[in-house]
Amino acid sequence: MQAFTTLKGLVAPMDRANVDTDAIIPKQFLKSIKRTGYGPFLFDEWRYEDRGEPEMDCTHRPVKTDFVLNQPRYQGAQILLARENFGCGSSREHAPWAILDYGFSCVIASSFADIFFNNCFKNGILPIVLDDKVIDQLFKECAATEGYSLTVDLPAQTVTTPSGHSFAFNIDGFRKHCLLNGLDDIGLTLTHADSIHAYEAARRQQAPWLF
Amino acid sequence: MGKTLFEKVWQQHVVQQNEDGSTLLYIDRHLVHEVTSPQAFEGLRLAGRKPWKISASIATPDHNVPTIDRDKGIADPVSRAQVEALDNNCAEFGITEFGLGDIRQGVVHVMGPEQGLILPGMTVVCGDSHTSTHGAFGSIAMGIGTSEVEHVLATQCLIQKKPKVMRISVNGSLPAGITGKDVALYIIGEIGTAGGTGFALEFAGEAIRALSMEGRMSLCNMAIEAGARCGMIAVDDVTLDYVRGRPYAPKADNWDAAEAMWRELHSDADAAFDAELVFDAANIVPQVSWGTSPEMVLPVTSSIPALQSARDEVQREGWRRALTYMGLQENTPITDIAIDKVFIGSCTNGRIEDFRAAAAIVQGKKVAANVKLAMVVPGSGLVKQQAEAEGLDAIFTAAGFQWRDPGCSMCLAMNADRLEPGERCASTSNRNFEGRQGMGGRTHLVSPAMAAAAGIAGHFVDVRDWS
Ligand code: SF4
Numbered sequence: 018m019q020a021f022t023t024l025k026g027l028v029a030p031m032d033r034a035n036v037d038t039d040a041i042i043p044k045q046f047l048k049s050i051k052r053t054g055y056g057p058f059l060f061d062e063w064r065y066e067d068r069g070e071p072e073m074d075c076t077h078r079p080v081k082t083d084f085v086l087n088q089p090r091y092q093g094a095q096i097l098l099a100r101e102n103f104g105c106g107s108s109r110e111h112a113p114w115a116i117l118d119y120g121f122s123c124v125i126a127s128s129f130a131d132i133f134f135n136n137c138f139k140n141g142i143l144p145i146v147l148d149d150k151v152i153d154q155l156f157k158e159c160a161a162t163e164g165y166s167l168t169v170d171l172p173a174q175t176v177t178t179p180s181g182h183s184f185a186f187n188i189d190g191f192r193k194h195c196l197l198n199g200l201d202d203i204g205l206t207l208t209h210a211d212s213i214h215a216y217e218a219a220r221r222q223q224a225p226w227l228f
Numbered sequence: 229m230g231k232t233l234f235e236k237v238w239q240q241h242v243v244q245q246n247e248d249g250s251t252l253l254y255i256d257r258h259l260v261h262e263v264t265s266p267q268a269f270e271g272l273r274l275a276g277r278k279p280w281k282i283s284a285s286i287a288t289p290d291h292n293v294p295t296i297d298r299d300k301g302i303a304d305p306v307s308r309a310q311v312e313a314l315d316n317n318c319a320e321f322g323i324t325e326f327g328l329g330d331i332r333q334g335v336v337h338v339m340g341p342e343q344g345l346i347l348p349g350m351t352v353v354c355g356d357s358h359t360s361t362h363g364a365f366g367s368i369a370m371g372i373g374t375s376e377v378e379h380v381l382a383t384q385c386l387i388q389k390k391p392k393v394m395r396i397s398v399n400g401s402l403p404a405g406i407t408g409k410d411v412a413l414y415i416i417g418e419i420g421t422a423g424g425t426g427f428a429l430e431f432a433g434e435a436i437r438a439l440s441m442e443g444r445m446s447l448c449n450m451a452i453e454a455g456a457r458c459g460m461i462a463v464d465d466v467t468l469d470y471v472r473g474r475p476y477a478p479k480a481d482n483w484d485a486a487e488a489m490w491r492e493l494h495s496d497a498d499a500a501f502d503a504e505l506v507f508d509a510a511n512i513v514p515q516v517s518w519g520t521s522p523e524m525v526l527p528v529t530s531s532i533p534a535l536q537s538a539r540d541e542v543q544r545e546g547w548r549r550a551l552t553y554m555g556l557q558e559n560t561p562i563t564d565i566a567i568d569k570v571f572i573g574s575c576t577n578g579r580i581e582d583f584r585a586a587a588a589i590v591q592g593k594k595v596a597a598n599v600k601l602a603m604v605v606p607g608s609g610l611v612k613q614q615a616e617a618e619g620l621d622a623i624f625t626a627a628g629f630q631w632r633d634p635g636c637s638m639c640l641a642m643n644a645d646r647l648e649p650g651e652r653c654a655s656t657s658n659r660n661f662e663g664r665q666g667m668g669g670r671t672h673l674v675s676p677a678m679a680a681a682a683g684i685a686g687h688f689v690d691v692r693d694w695s
Contacts, residue, residue, distance in 0.1 A: 039663060043667070048306040052267045062667055071306055072306075100542065101542075105422070108371040109264065110267075110355075113373075130422070132372070139376070189249065191387070203277070209252060213385060224485075
């Protein structure tokens with residue numbers, strides 16, 4: 018996993034609430050058995066006029082020109098700005114894979130759905146929760162300023178606007194540590210193999226039918 | 229002070245408490261299907277790891293499988309490759325799989341309980357958000373992503389933050405014609421799709437205790453649509469009667485020991501909850517979703533809301549978009565909405581009781597002329613077999629419904645079963661997101677009886693008036 022430390026990046030605004038994972042990556046792309054290659058299909062139904070199919074070449078597909086990611090000013094964006102309950106719905110990890118593969122490594126929203134939030138950390142994406150009012154302000158500033166970018170500093174836990182306003186965000190210590198170091202949790206958990214064996218031995222006494 | 233049901237099950241699974249507040253939680257049961265597992269098995273292979281406890285995981289293909297002409301195999305090469313990848317991965321790692329030709333194959337969340345793989349007080353995970361279904365057994369059951377599927381395979385544990393616990397009580401008895409599905413939709417309509425975020429829900433109260441296991445599974449299935457980590461219901465005789473005698477359930481002395489332990493799986497009278505909501509069962513009317521989020525749901529007796537009644541601009545914009553997508557006008561009575569297709573099935577409503585309820589409605593009647601396709605898709609091969617033994621398939625086919633083979637089917641349209649753009653469907657599944665049942669398709673979530681009645685009438689009707 019790629020480590021995340023600081024990022025100064027162009028912001029793309031996704032101005033709707035309850036963006037679900039079916040919208041982020043429609044189900045036909047879930048047939049792939051790979052972890053990569055989903056970026057061209059991110060928000061497929063909102064982004065293109067035709068129906069996307071796995072492995073198709075997207076370079077000549079007709080696009081919906083008013084969709085945010087199709088607007089020239091947001092090309093190359095690395096930060097996705099969103100509203101409440103972003104990532105609700107299915108547990109598909111293909112959603113963060115598509116977001117990452119497209120080029121975003123940070124999503125800022127007023128709230129996230131649990132499973133999606135959790136999945137982001139497993140893939141080196143930083144999901145940041147900021148207050149509703151702050152989110153509103155960022156949407157306004159982003160609309161008003163072409164080339165609007167934000168600076169995200171994970172060690173300091175701040176998001177800073179071009180005019181120098183900083184907003185603090187929370188993140189739990191373990192997740193921060195893993196993101197900063199690009200750590201794989203499986204290796205970390207296996208360092209506790211003895212505790213897992215001890216738990217199993219005790220549990221087997223109490224509930225032998227589980228073993 | 230007493231403990232909540234959630235707290236009791238959680239405490240029994242703590243392997244280690246980490247300094248940062250997270251918990252290493254032991255996982256008893258892991259259900260596996262073809263869509264969210266290939267990258268996890270690939271990860272194990274690349275790292276040279278083996279499953280920690282092979283018998284904890286059980287697999288079946290469901291999302292991509294055809295529901296018709298199964299003997300011809302899977303026509304779509306991409307779907308076929310994914311199902312074959314599951315077969316190969318299970319063979320390589322030694323995991324039990326109920327494959328396509330097996331009578332036990334079905335939607336993971338129907339197959340698991342049916343086989344007795346889900347026992348009270350377990351921790352259950354699956355790379356699928358509707359894993360919440362299994363909370364109906366007093367277990368902690370959570371949907372996880374593919375990285376966590378790999379983590380559970382490799383370590384039999386998950387790193388979890390303990391959620392808060394909310395009790396939702398439904399007091400009184402449910403009026404005739406009201407099902408677990410209506411209760412689920414009603415609650416989501418009241419609290420919203422983020423109403424349960426950060427919480428484990430416990431469903432309690434007289435109306436919940438009166439539900440069958442099927443009804444409880446429908447309700448817990450949709451806890452995830454309220455944003456919750458999981459939904460749970462206390463263990464009682466209904467739970468034990470369902471589990472007893474199933475293939476993977478404990479037998480003889482083990483059963484007696486298990487039963488004694490499981491009888492403790494309820495919240496203590498003096499347990500404290502982080503949040504508490506109470507509803508009155510008498511207020512619940514058959515529900516129909518009208519929009520593109522499960523919280524956009526109404527009693528069948530009402531009309532599509534006027535935009536001016538939205539609580540704020542963000543909601544109004546969401547409603548406006550939903551009305552456009554759904555091709556609906558403000559103030560239209562729900563019963564004036566005509567449908568093109570009917571889908572009865574899924575992990576929410578693909579169990580025997582669901583088909584009995586739907587068959588009772590359609591018996592001796594015919595699907596309306598404006599309905600292009602009405603399909604019934606059993607949740608598993610065993611549900612199919614049982615329904616056929618009861619003659620339900622004959623009732624459906626005589627009425628003009630198609631009787632299919634088990635799988636997820638048009639719940640998410642990864643196989644050939646889907647809506648065409650603009651088509652409107654009465655569906656017993658759990659999600660009405662844009663494009664969920666096919667690009668441009670329009671989904672209305674309802675109970676099996678409501679879907680069946682809409683298929684006969686050609687538009688939504690109140691099943692309570694059905695004769
Ligand atoms: S039936 Fe639908 S909701 Fe259930 S597991 Fe299958 S696709 Fe998911």
